[in-house]
Structures are given as C-alpha cells and as structure tokens.
Amino acid sequence: MKSGYDRIGTTVTVEHAKRSCLDKVRYDSRNAARDRAVLLAKKYPNTGKQCPYRCTLCGDFHLTTKIPNGLKQGKPNRAVGRQKIIAPQYGRLPKEG
Incomplete structure (x- = not known):
C-alpha cells in the first residue's frame, strides 16, 4: 500500500496534491501551526478562522479555514x-x- 508522496499520480491526482499540500506552508507541529493561525488572525482580523490539521501526504501540519465540524x-x-x-x-x- 502506497503512502504519502508515493500516492501522487496513482491514488491522488497531481492537482489535488498541489492544492491540498504542495502549495501550502508546512509546520512541524500542531502548536506551531496554531501559533501561526493566531498571528495571522491578529494581522488579518477580517479573514476566517484557521485550524491546523495533519496532512495525509507529507505528515506535517497545514492550516485550513474549514472548521473540523x-x-x-x-x-x-x-x-x-x-x-x-x-x-x-x-x-x-x-x-x-
């Protein structure tokens, strides 16, 4: 079973990989991503709330505006x-x- 970047081109399209991982900033931990989200919320108060999530491709964390629920x-x-x-x-x- 392929995992991570090995899935690009087989079970994950290149476009989806670029949109969901490759074009995003990576954070080593959930706390680092959360700290960046707080900083961005202070700098840009009119944007939506961002939440960290673990990426299934790279294993690091990214930010999304989709609230978990x-x-x-x-x-x-x-x-x-x-x-x-x-x-x-x-x-x-x-x-x-």
Missing part, C-alpha cells in the same frame, strides 16, 4: 428567519437571554 465561525444561520450566530465549538446555537 464543518461549521464556519460567525456564519449566519439563514434557515431560521432572523440572523443568529452558530457556535462552532458546539455545533449549535448559543443560548438566548
């Missing part, structure tokens, strides 16, 4: 008639009142 921080819930903010850490709406 699939919810975006501060995204309005348009299904409810009025604007509510989804609480991404719990995956449900915050308590009112």
Whole structure:
C-alpha cells in the first residue's frame, strides 16, 4: 500500500496534491501551526478562522479555514428567519437571554 508522496499520480491526482499540500506552508507541529493561525488572525482580523490539521501526504501540519465540524465561525444561520450566530465549538446555537 502506497503512502504519502508515493500516492501522487496513482491514488491522488497531481492537482489535488498541489492544492491540498504542495502549495501550502508546512509546520512541524500542531502548536506551531496554531501559533501561526493566531498571528495571522491578529494581522488579518477580517479573514476566517484557521485550524491546523495533519496532512495525509507529507505528515506535517497545514492550516485550513474549514472548521473540523464543518461549521464556519460567525456564519449566519439563514434557515431560521432572523440572523443568529452558530457556535462552532458546539455545533449549535448559543443560548438566548
């Protein structure tokens, strides 16, 4: 069974590898990636929150704007008639009142 970079061109397309790993900054640890995400959030406050994840190709960590549970921080819930903010850490709406 192939793993890591050996999968490029066989089970992983070159385009997918470039988009998901090769064109991204690599971090040695989750903490290093998390520290960089905090720095970027301070420098660019209007961008989305970034979370570290372990790459299946290189084994290092990258940053993504996809929150692990699939919810975006501060995204309005348009299904409810009025604007509510989804609480991404719990995956449900915050308590009112």
